[in-house]
Amino acid sequence: MLLVCDTEVDPDTYGYLPRALRGLLPDHERYHYPTRGGEPSLDGVDAVVVTGSTAGVYEADERPWIEEARGFVRRLVDRGIPTLGVCFGHQLVNDALGGRVEHRGLTARLVDADLDDDPLFAGVSPALPMVHGDHVVETGDGMEPIARAAYYPLLATRHTAAPVWTTQYHPEFTADVLPAIERDFGWDGTREFDGVNTERTVENFRRLAALD
Numbered sequence: 001m002l003l004v005c006d007t008e009v010d011p012d013t014y015g016y017l018p019r020a021l022r023g024l025l026p027d028h029e030r031y032h033y034p035t036r037g038g039e040p041s042l043d044g045v046d047a048v049v050v051t052g053s054t055a056g057v058y059e060a061d062e063r064p065w066i067e068e069a070r071g072f073v074r075r076l077v078d079r080g081i082p083t084l085g086v087c088f089g090h091q092l093v094n095d096a097l098g099g100r101v102e103h104r105g106l107t108a109r110l111v112d113a114d115l116d117d118d119p120l121f122a123g124v125s126p127a128l129p130m131v132h133g134d135h136v137v138e139t140g141d142g143m144e145p146i147a148r149a150a151y152y153p154l155l156a157t158r159h160t161a162a163p164v165w166t167t168q169y170h171p172e173f174t175a176d177v178l179p180a181i182e183r184d185f186g187w188d189g190t191r192e193f194d195g196v197n198t199e200r201t202v203e204n205f206r207r208l209a210a211l212d
Contacts, residue, residue, distance in 0.1 A: 001027075001028070001029060001044045001045055001046055002025055002027060002028040002029070002045075002046060002047050002048070002049065002209075002211055003028065003029050003031060003040060003042075003045045003047070003048045003049075004018075004021070004022055004025060004028045004029070004030050004031070004048075004049045004051065005031050005033055005040065005048060005049070005050045005051065005069070005072070005089075006018045006022075006030055006031065006032045006033065006051050007033050007034065007050060007051050007052070007053035007055065007069065007088050007089065007092070008034070008051060008052070008053045008054065008055075009034045009053060009054055009055045009063070010054060011032070013184075014054050014184065016177055016180050017051070017052055017170055017172060017173070017177065018051040018052065020172035020173075020174070020176070020177055021049065021051055021052075021086065021170070021171070021172040021202070023172070024171070024172055024199055024202040024203075025049065025202065025206075027211075028049075033065050033068075033069055034053075034055070034063070034065055036065075037064065037065040037068050038068055039068060039071060039072045039075065040072065042075070042076075042079065042081065045081060046081075046082070046209060046210070046211060047081065047082040047083065047084075047205075047206075047209035047211055048076055048081055048082070048083045048084075049083070049084045049085075049086065049089070049205075050069075050073075050083065050084070050085045050086065050088070050089030050092060050093070051086055051087070051088070051089060052086050052087030052088045052089065052132075052170055053087070053088035055088060056088075056091075056101070056103065056134055057088070057091045057092050057095040057101050057134070058101060058103075066092070069092055069096070070092065070095065070096035071096075073085075073092060073093050073096035073097070074096055074097070076162075076164065077097065077142070077159060077162045077164055078162075080162050080163060081163075082163040082164070082205070082208060082209035082210075083162075083163070083164045083165070084120075084164075084165050084166070084167075084201075084202075084205045085164070085165070085166035085167070086166075086167055086169075086170055086171065086172075087132055087167075087168060087169070087170055088134075089166060090136060090156070090157070090166035090167055090168050091134055091136055091168075093140065093143070093157075093164060093166045094136045094138075094139050094140040094143055094154075094157060094166065095136075095140065096140065097139075097140025097141045097142060097143060098140050098141045099136060099137075099138045099139045099140035099141075099143065100136070100137050100138035101134050101135065101136055101137065102134065102135055102137050103133055103134050103135075104133065104134065104135045105133055106131075106132070106133045106185060106186070107130050107131070107132055107133070107151070107152075108130065108131045108181065108182075108185045108186050108187050108188060109129075109130060109187065109188040109189045110127050110128065110129055110130070110189060110190055110193075110196070111127075111128050111129075111130045111149045111151075111152075111169075112126055112127060112128075112149065112150075113126045113127075113128050113147050113148065113149045113155055113169075114126065114147065114148050114149070115146070115147045115156075116145075116146040116147060118146045118147075118158060118165075119204060119207075119208055120146070120156075120158070120165045120167075120201060120204050120205060120208065121146075121147070121201070121204070122200070122204050123197070123200050123204075124197060124198060124200050124201055124204070125195050125196055125197050125198075127195060127196050128149075128155075128169040128196075128198060129169065129170070129173040129174075129178070129181075129193070129196060129198065130168065130169055131170065131173065131181050131185050132168060135152055135154070135168075136154045136157070136168070137154070138154075139154060139157055140157075142159045142160050142161055142162070143157040143158065143159055143160075143164075143166070144157060144158060144159075144160055145157055146158045146165075147167070152168065154168075155167070155168050155169070156168060156169075163208065163209070165205065165208075167201060169198060170198070171198045171199050171200075171201035171202045172198075172199065172202070173198060174193065174196070174198070174199060175191075175193035175196070178191060178193070
């Protein structure tokens with residue numbers, strides 16, 4: 001079973017990205033961390049996806065569920081459960097393992113990335129649509145960079161021992177959600193998404209997690 005940990009704190013307003021991500025994962029269970037907190041049961045869980053959020057990992061004092069989610073991430077790593085962290089999930093995983101995240105200001109545009117030869121990126125175009133304000137500035141213990149951009153050297157990471165991957169970009173960010181992103185966050189530069197195929201990241205993760 002695939003567990004999707006939805007971390008969006010305002011799903012009525014910004015829930016379209018987690019919904020789009022879940023749309024790429026037709027067979028899953030959803031656990032909404034901001035309302036449920038705690039730690040989900042891992043009984044029968046074969047893989048986990050942690051979504052993006054408009055929260056910041058440095059807001060744990062006002063959002064106690066973030067500290068609980070950190071503990072959950074460490075359990076996933078310890079148990080070797082295949083995990084994909086997206087945007088906030090990228091930041092949470094690295095933060096939970098002792099890394100560091102800082103707010104650097106909004107980026108909302110297509111970015112040319114340098115992707116390593118990692119199976120998570122098989123067939124993925126290096127043109128990535130980004131929408132985020134926080135950056136991982138120091139990787140967590142056991143995490144190493146596998147993608148970078150000129151403005152962001154830790155654009156994606158992978159654990160050296162556990163099957164854990166993280167991406168700052170949203171694999172579910174396609175041309176279909178661009179109008180909502182543009183409305184809520186603004187957008188810089190081209191709106192031409194020909195050749196952008198970030199959703200393949202999810203297909204690759206499903207294969208890596210032996211879900212297909």
